[in-house]
Amino acid sequence: MSETATAPRRPRVAIVLKGYPRLSETFIAQEILGLKRLGCPVHLVSLRWPTDEREHPVHAEIAEAPNYLPEYLYQEPLRVVRSWWQARRLPGYRAARRMFLADWRRDRTPNRGRRWGQAMVLASEMPADIGLIYAHFLHTPGSVARYAGRMLGLPFAVSAHAKDIWTIPDWEKREKLGDLAFLVTCTGANAAHLQGLAPEPERVSLVYHGLDFSRFPPPPVGTEPSRRDGSAAGDPVRLLSVGRFVDKKGHAGLLDALSRCRDLHWRIEFIGGGPLKEELRAEAERLGLADRVSLRAAMAQGELLLRYRAADLFVLNSRISDDGDRDGLPNVLMEAQSQRLACLSTRVSAVPEIVRDGETGLLVPPDDPAALAAALRRLILDPALRMRLGAAGETHLRAHFGHASGVESVFQNIRRVLER
Structure with a gap:
């Protein structure tokens, strides 16, 4: 997906994240960096502001400033109202609103309403060169990406992990699986469960995150394993x-x-x-x-x-x-x-x-x-x-469990969607 001097700029991928950057989600950061290195231009979107006081070096290497959506709608009311005014003119707004109302009838929670508000902000502020919305986590980020994608007429895809799969109802998983372009997930158990719910199981694939071995090289040569055996109070x-x-x-x-x-x-x-x-x-x-x-x-x-x-x-x-x-x-x-x-x-x-x-x-x-x-x-x-x-x-x-093959799999899924 590398660009030439004469080729038109390739569409970017909007990556929707729960929060960014996060110390506990290095697997996501290393995937983003890997996609960039493979020539996939990205636009980061975060549903929350960061809470960690520090960052990993990989975040500096990514060097992308996210668009932070309103974490709570009441915190930025003018931005939300302005976004609604703009989003309601988008070609897919009515279809997206019907989708949201169908979800709302089954899940009347503040979080569901917040997802809709964030989706309107995302859709109204989306850069014109986006070709795919790709969300990490099937639950809240997946809903925001789905609603915004429908408003804009853009495909959406998901990387599903753990809590986002096992704490939402099957009806929600089935409907998202019916709409998305592809889903990747990081365990065999996840993949089997989601393939069993998907109208088209081939849209779900197992992709291990893996580890970036350049950041975790082997122990130094000559390192001797410990002989501690729990018998010495002074050397536990x-x-x-x-x-x-x-x-x-x-x-x-x-x-x-x-x-x-x-x-x-x-x-x-x-x-x-x-x-x-x-x-x-x-x-x-x-x-x-x-x-x-x-x-x-x-x-x-x-x-x-x-x-x-x-x-x-x-x-x-x-x-x-x-x-x-x-x-x-x-x-x-x-x-x-x-x-x-x-x-x-x-x-x-x-x-x-x-x-x-x-x-x-x-x-x-x-x-x-x-x-x-x-x-x-x-x-x-x-x-x-x-x-x-x-x-x-x-x-x-x-x-x-090297991370390079996993990133390559995600990259190929993204490329197939953008080429279509």
């Missing part, structure tokens, strides 16, 4: 867990499991951001583990890389929340494996697609603190097992 086994402090990450269950291993010498560092941080701190104190537990804020990739290299074992206790939210293919497992770090996780969603139990890591059932404690004990006591699983995990990762 170093555990690491990276993920937002939200229910689906299972941090509370992990603390429960760790309390059952208090006779061993270990320390754990939790890294992330989110609403449950103080609850987890209080739970660690209640269990008598406060002196062994550190809770850190979200970090940029360079800082995380050093944490992975300093750790002996990576633990992610993924679970399915009561509302159905769950992980997809957690990037942090790939990041940990890239550093030959043994991984312990659960049989949730696509985790078994990257962590093969007994081969490239250990898996336990979700919501089973006793099983998690037994696996923790086994790995803390056996540095040779950690070394074997870590080495196998890195080999498997680098053979099957």
Whole structure:
């Protein structure tokens, strides 16, 4: 899709995001950068302003300033009214309004109304050279992209991940799947579920995000794996867990499991951001583990890389929340494996697609603190097992989960739509 000096400028792709930039969504940022490098011109749109205090280097490399839509419509009333006045003159406005009202009758929530308002702003402010609206996440961004696309007569497509699939009703998924040009999703479980709902299953494809190995090179030559085995109070086994402090990450269950291993010498560092941080701190104190537990804020990739290299074992206790939210293919497992770090996780969603139990890591059932404690004990006591699983995990990762092939797949889908 590279341009020549005489060729007309190619249509841009409007990429609709929940928020940008975000430390917790590096997989999206690396895809955007990869698309740009393949010659796909982009226009970023964000439904929310950023809340993280820092950025990853990849965001600076993308070097695109998003159009931030009104996060709440009352915050920019004149912009919303002006957009409505302009959008109502668009050729597809009436069809889009009928679509929204049909959704509203089944989902009378403030969020649904906000999606419609944001879609009118997006449609009225859309640059003239856009050929496709591509949304990351099927739920809110997917609705905004769908409504705006209908107003403008533009195709829309979606990259679906986790919560956005499992927390919206089937009727909404079916109707979006019937309208979109294509959908890519990052796990086999997601793909099978969505293909079963799609009028044309071939529009849904499995595309792993993968990892950008240039940002996560192998550990330095000569790095020796740790021999810590939990027997020395002065040299405890170093555990690491990276993920937002939200229910689906299972941090509370992990603390429960760790309390059952208090006779061993270990320390754990939790890294992330989110609403449950103080609850987890209080739970660690209640269990008598406060002196062994550190809770850190979200970090940029360079800082995380050093944490992975300093750790002996990576633990992610993924679970399915009561509302159905769950992980997809957690990037942090790939990041940990890239550093030959043994991984312990659960049989949730696509985790078994990257962590093969007994081969490239250990898996336990979700919501089973006793099983998690037994696996923790086994790995803390056996540095040779950690070394074997870590080495196998890195080999498997680098053979099957590079991000370049995934970006190429997305690029080819986009190119087919633009050429039509």
